[in-house]
Amino acid sequence: MKNLKGAAILGQSGGPTSVINASAAGVFIEALKQENITAVYGAAHGIKGILDENFYDISKEDLYELELLKNTPSSAIGSVRYKLKPLKKDPSDYERLLEVFKKYNIRYFFYNGGNDSMDTCNKISKYFKKSGWDCNVVGVPKTIDNDLFGTDHCPGxxxxxxxxxxxxxxxxxxxxxxxxxxxxxxxxxxxxxxxxxxxxxxxxxxxxxxxxxxxxxxxxxxxxxxxxxxxxxxxxxxxxxxxxxxxxxxxxxxxxxxxxxxxxxxxxxxxxxxxxxxxxxxxxxxxxxxxxxxxxxxxxxxAAHLASKVDVREAYMAGVKAVRAAVKGTTDKMVGFERVSSNPYKIKYKLVPLAKAANTEKKVPAEWILPNGKGLTQDFVDYALPLIQGDDKAPLVDGLPRFANLKKVFVNKK
Amino acid sequence: MKNLKGAAILGQSGGPTSVINASAAGVFIEALKQENITAVYGAAHGIKGILDENFYDISKEDLYELELLKNTPSSAIGSVRYKLKPLKKDPSDYERLLEVFKKYNIRYFFYNGGNDSMDTCNKISKYFKKSGWDCNVVGVPKTIDNDLFGTDHCPGxxxxxxxxxxxxxxxxxxxxxxxxxxxxxxxxxxxxxxxxxxxxxxxxxxxxxxxxxxxxxxxxxxxxxxxxxxxxxxxxxxxxxxxxxxxxxxxxxxxxxxxxxxxxxxxxxxxxxxxxxxxxxxxxxxxxxxxxxxxxxxxxxxAAHLASKVDVREAYMAGVKAVRAAVKGTTDKMVGFERVSSNPYKIKYKLVPLAKAANTEKKVPAEWILPNGKGLTQDFVDYALPLIQGDDKAPLVDGLPRFANLKKVFVNKK
Structure with missing residues (x-):
């Protein structure tokens, strides 16, 4: 774990949620504050944007618009469903990623997604380590499916x-x-x-x-x-x-x-x-x-107009925590939530090894499903209810949501 | 037009909307205040509830719950799709309605619905007049289709x-x-x-x-x-x-x-x-x-959670205005809106002959449809935009809407 100086990049991956952009806001706003981060990039359509050197210069965006990302649904910088082949089978994508990271001196990599995305994140993390490229890799969880392992629940x-x-x-x-x-x-x-x-x-x-x-x-x-x-x-x-x-x-x-x-x-x-x-x-x-x-x-x-305030806040903070952990030297981890108590609701942020998050799918525990299989127990209600509390939505203009409007200025290809 | 003393009844009819209960709240809360109205009834499932003598005693409800009706979707007292046959073909329903109205001394009849419901309301109004039963009949408009004639737009x-x-x-x-x-x-x-x-x-x-x-x-x-x-x-x-x-x-x-x-x-x-x-x-x-x-x-x-504040207020006021007009002696009319101006948005309440509202369907004017038929003009936007302004939704309890919970106490059959 090293303190590195260089650029940071965020990719959004997999199906969008109402609050995946809140995590992007957390990463971007926090990264722009960090002295060790010399540039903040947003990958256009996740890993594909990095392979193609298509990324946005986030320093060109207005802070007000980045704040609006918290309440803007879907993946503002574009998502992707792209699975890296196993390294042994085809190293070309890995080599290309390393080349791009080196060319732009990218020392911080944040990837926001679900199971498949954490798998991608994990593979890249391991490859960089093996290749000797110092880059702190931190995953930010996201999925409406809530099936990521190693975290109490998932933003979205x-x-x-x-x-x-x-x-x-x-x-x-x-x-x-x-x-x-x-x-x-x-x-x-x-x-x-x-x-x-x-x-x-x-x-x-x-x-x-x-x-x-x-x-x-x-x-x-x-x-x-x-x-x-x-x-x-x-x-x-x-x-x-x-x-x-x-x-x-x-x-x-x-x-x-x-x-x-x-x-x-x-x-x-x-x-x-x-x-x-x-x-x-x-x-x-x-x-x-x-x-x-x-x-x-x-x-x-x-449906960002019906987002949970708790969810928006946690999604945002997951992004912030990922950046803070990375600049302190953390790598090869995913941000996760640990529940301290349900009533009153309290969580702690933690860091989960990427390998653990990537390869296990978390299902609804059998003991929370009614014996007849047609409903859930009170334990499930106690678990889920804190996660839907409060409203937090985009300001209204003309009675309609004012979503973020990013400039999306592409970084000049080197 | 006479000042009458007796019971009032409201029926909800046709497909529900997010705000049809706001009109019910307006009718109920205003009717409970009126000295000439001796009892306030809600017909269970519209006209069918009257034919079957199934109606609720609204005086038994808590005012707080009636207020919550403003933000509770769907038809709280039940709706119906029941078309009265033409009087000449089959007078039995009409005779039965008259019998029930007389038995309970119902002197105020409010019917909340769209085209078909206004047709029902119109038929009943005309029959009572012919039969010499003094009863003030006022329609309250409602339809997401917005196709009622004689009003600038419709609640819902x-x-x-x-x-x-x-x-x-x-x-x-x-x-x-x-x-x-x-x-x-x-x-x-x-x-x-x-x-x-x-x-x-x-x-x-x-x-x-x-x-x-x-x-x-x-x-x-x-x-x-x-x-x-x-x-x-x-x-x-x-x-x-x-x-x-x-x-x-x-x-x-x-x-x-x-x-x-x-x-x-x-x-x-x-x-x-x-x-x-x-x-x-x-x-x-x-x-x-x-x-x-x-x-x-x-x-x-x-989707009451996304209701327009303008719509909720107008739906409520349409109910209030219906009661006020009726106790002043108005009958055979529907409450309608006349637009005074769009910017700033201002409407006047008016009273439209039921026969006029019942028999004409209002479509989108041809001049508001783009020549290629694949979109609408700015005139349409200027018309519609004021109607969606503001938010007004049920209070949240546990992060979920607290909808009205009516006791629904049936009136003892006479």
Missing amino acids: YGSAAKYVATTLMELYHDATVYNTPMVTVVEVMGRNAGWLTAAAQLAVSKGQGPDLIYLPEVVFDYDQFFKDVEDVVKRKTKAIIVVSEGIKDKDGKYVPEHFSSLSTDSFGHAQLGGTASILAEQIKEKLNVKVRSIEFSLLQRS | YGSAAKYVATTLMELYHDATVYNTPMVTVVEVMGRNAGWLTAAAQLAVSKGQGPDLIYLPEVVFDYDQFFKDVEDVVKRKTKAIIVVSEGIKDKDGKYVPEHFSSLSTDSFGHAQLGGTASILAEQIKEKLNVKVRSIEFSLLQRS
Whole structure:
């Protein structure tokens, strides 16, 4: 761990969240203050921007606009889904990265993302160490999926969870206006981990939530599912069901795969019908009841107008802490949160070895899932509730959000 | 027009909005203050609740909860889609209504809804007049579709428009994070009138909106559409397209009808694929580009967390004004808004003959639609922008909205 003098670069990677730019704001604003950091760059579209030498000169931005990044959704400097090949298989990307880092004397590398991004970050960190290039590499966590290992939770999750819970409470009211039978199936993101779907339980805890919740952590049993739905409709006339896009049957097949035999026509069913719409259609056929399917789609990860204040603050501070740790000589780590207590809510920032964060996926613990597999325990509610507290959104101009407007001045290629 | 002493009843009718309960709050709170109003009832599920003598005693509610109604989405006392048959064809409903009104001495009838509901209100008003039952009947406008005649705009529209514009700005940011080609098709409610879809132009006016906007007021030309989309993708790599669910081709066919030949299998295409998903699929086939479709679905009419302050206030005041007009002897009218000026925004409340409001649908004027049919003029922006100003939402408890919790005490049947 060395004190280095040189440029710093941040890359945003993977799917965006409502608060990934808050972490960028934290990195940029803190890095601009540091004496040892001689230049602050933003990589255009993550690692790809570094390989192509496309990066922005952050010193050219107004501080006011950088502050607005805290409440601007999506990846302001562009994201990427680019997986580095294993070094032994193809070293060309690694060599090229080293070349670029040397050319611009980049001594601080911050990478903001989820599992795959921490994997990238980890590989680069190890390669630089091996190559003798002194560069402090610190990962900044981010994912609405909340599945990064080594941290109590991830920036981005709180705001997405707040969106899911709030919207489900609103839908609960909307879905009960007519006194006729109706089944509403809502689909939430989360391919492997059910954290975001589980946030539906927060609405349940207010007595204004869905009747059934299905996570990818539990094997999805179709017969039981239709029976469950029928029971709710018989009892309450209405049923609201929340499913993760990642639910799988005992053979490991997702819902669109399970019904793929029905989608062999030219029209392209699998694309048309997401998990919720397929299940709704099946319910309609089997129970002869009116159905509606709703996909939260991109809305759940971009609804910055409904961001959690706790999440915005923590996302920002994760960026700040990453810079402070790096200039003090930390490398090969990811910033993480350790929960000191839930009530009152208190966390400590910590540093997690990148290798640990990169290679393990954190799922919803089995003991937080109800024995019947259709809901979450109070322990989950106690865990998640502190993360959705408070509002923090962009100032309004003409009744609409005033998002950050970056100049995005490219650094001249050397 | 007579000063009457007796009970008042409110019914909510048709699809809910974020602020229909604000109008209910206005009617209830104002009616409870009036000396000539001896009892205040809320009809359970609109006109159906009156026919069945199912109504709530509003005097049993806490004033605090009635105030919270201003920020509680959906129809708190239940809505209904029930069309009265023409009197000549079947007088039974009318006779039954008269019987109930007489039994409970209901002298004030308020009905909150859109076109169909004003038609119901108008029929009842005319029947009571003919029957010699003195009852002041006043309609309270409500619809996210904004298509009621005789009023500058409708309560519910401003909040839905704010949702559409804000969400599209967020999607604009989300849709541009990767530098790969992608077409996003967003579907907005509005079967016949394009007011809500037009709100997408507000996002465009901030430079963060969709590329193409298609209203039901313009005949939808598929060839031109695919050409338009292709042009945008060529020029910008990304395209965001907003379509009304009500767009129709030259034969008057909606999109799912136009493609109905493709949906003859057992799986039920027409249900699965809404307008946006069908168009997205067609774009994918024709242009060989990645696509995504998003339906705002119920979210656009229930997102009370994103309500417009102007809308909440006007919806509330529409209820208050209805009661005040009725106790002063007004009947057979709907409350409407007249715009005095847009900048600064100023309206006057007025009273519109029910017959006029009931039988005409107001569409987006042709002169506000761009000549190419793919966007709106500045005149539309100037019209709509004042309606989305300010925030007004439910207080937060545990980071989640504290919606009204009514006791809903049924009136004992006589």
